[in-house]
Amino acid sequence: MKSLIIGSFSNKVSCYSSPLPDSSSSRIPTGCYHVSLRTSKSNRVIQSQSSLVRRNIDRLDKTLLLYRKRSTKHVASAVSEQPTEPDASSPQNFLPNAIDAFYRFSRPHTVIGTALSIVSVSLLAVQKLSDFSLLFFIGVLEAIVAAFFMNIYIVGLNQLSDIEIDKVNKPYLPLASGEYSVQTGIIIVSSFAVLSFWLGWIVGSWPLFWALFISFLLGTAYSINIPMLRWKRFALVAAMCIVAVRAIIVQVAFYLHIQTFVYGRLAVFPKPVIFATGFMSFFSVVIALFKDIPDIVGDKIFGIQSFTVRMGQKRVFWICILLLEIAYGVAILVGASSHFLWSRYITILGHAILGLVLWGRAKSTDLENKSAITSFYMFIWQLFYAEYLLIPLVR
Structure with a gap:
């Protein structure tokens, strides 16, 4: 084989x-x-x-x-059996993402400023320790919540009207980045406006209701893009809107809410209220001018004739610094005239320190760097918060 x-x-x-x-x-x-x-x-x-x-x-x-x-x-x-990356759209991550988006949408520095201003001005109506009653705290809380709702409406409407501009100036905002649709933005803005008026109405305080109503009118006229409105296009009118809300309505209306509605007293305006209104007029002008400095590129593209576009970043920057230093100087003089020794020392020392810190920070700011300018703008808001800590001590 x-x-x-x-x-x-x-x-x-x-x-x-x-x-x-x-x-x-x-x-x-x-x-x-x-x-x-x-x-x-x-x-x-x-x-x-x-x-x-x-x-x-x-x-x-x-x-x-x-x-x-x-x-x-x-x-x-x-x-x-290998570990996988968590999906950003999974249910457990939806809530944190939603909170973060709403946080940015609400422009938290404005919300904090509103809450601090209401607390500070409300304290000016306190005359004795017994005034710190449950009615006082409820009245302050009602004012803060109603103003918070209106604040969301105003900043939200501004973002709805500026989506294309914000894609250049503030691409991190939810509407500009696409995290929120236009329909979502409209629903949020409308809901908070209704909630604000509803709360103001059921509280029954006319100073509070008129504060909300005037803020609504000015905030709408400032942002909404319809004929005869969108006042932010005009530098002087835009500044007047911000001054009216931040300097006058907040100081006068919320003080009267506590003074007349909560305490049932006569509508008198003592020295601290007059000082707060005058000082915040300076501060509101500075905020109105300075907020446009980091946004000069987008404003030029879309024809927003802000003071920064007309005069240049450097000139507007130093005008803002000068106005704030004048305000601190006046505050020192007001403090020196106080009949209370503790109020005199605190007011003089506090405003002197804030003025010196402002000058030092301004001298070291690089005006060619947008991040540095934006950081300085947030620093101005910190000075704004600090002032509302000092205002109740002016006597």
Whole structure:
């Protein structure tokens, strides 16, 4: 048999191969068989050998297939056990993202300023320790919540009207970045306006209601893009809107809310209220002027004729510093005229320190760097907060 098989090598040769278990492109020969056509006997021998080889090949293929299936299962199992990155759109991450977006939408520095101003001015109506009653704290809370709702309406409407401008100046805001749709913005703004008026009405305080109503009118006229309105396009009118709300309405209306509605007293305006109104008039002008300094690029593109666009960043910057230093100087004089020694010292020292800190920070600010200018703008808001801590101490 051996000689027959060997003798058949000169005839037809057939080979087979089988794929490797870990590669579909690599093949390894596993055997060959030879067919001889000389005699029928030799054919039968070769056929029997060939059948044996084929059976072995079938067994090998089945083994390889089973191995491949098991390997695939192990790999899939291993992959499924690997830690994956959390999906930002998953339910557990939706709430933090929503809070962050609303936080940016609400312009928190304005919200903090509004809350501090209401608390500070309300304290000016306090004449004795017994005035710190439950009615006082409820009255202050009602004013803060109602003003907060109106604040969201005003800053939200401004963002709805300035989406294209904010894509240049403030791309991190939710409407400009696309996190909020226009429809979402409209729903939020409308809802908070309704909530503000609803709370002001059920409280029943006319000073509070008129403060909300006038703020609504001026905030709408400032931002909304319809004929005869969008007053932010005109530098002087825009500044007057901000002064009216921040310097006059906040000081006078919320003071009267506590003085007349909560305490039921006559509407008198003592020296601290007059000082607060005058000082915040300076501060509101500075905020109105300075807020446009970082936004000069977008304002130029969209035709907003702010003082910064007309006069340049450097000139407006130093005008703001000069106005604030004048305000601090006047505050020092007012403090020096106080009949209370503790009020005199605190007012003089406090405003002197704030004036010196302002001057030092201004001298070190790079006016060619937008980030530095934006940081300085937020520093002005910090001075704004600090002033409302000093105002109740002016006596």
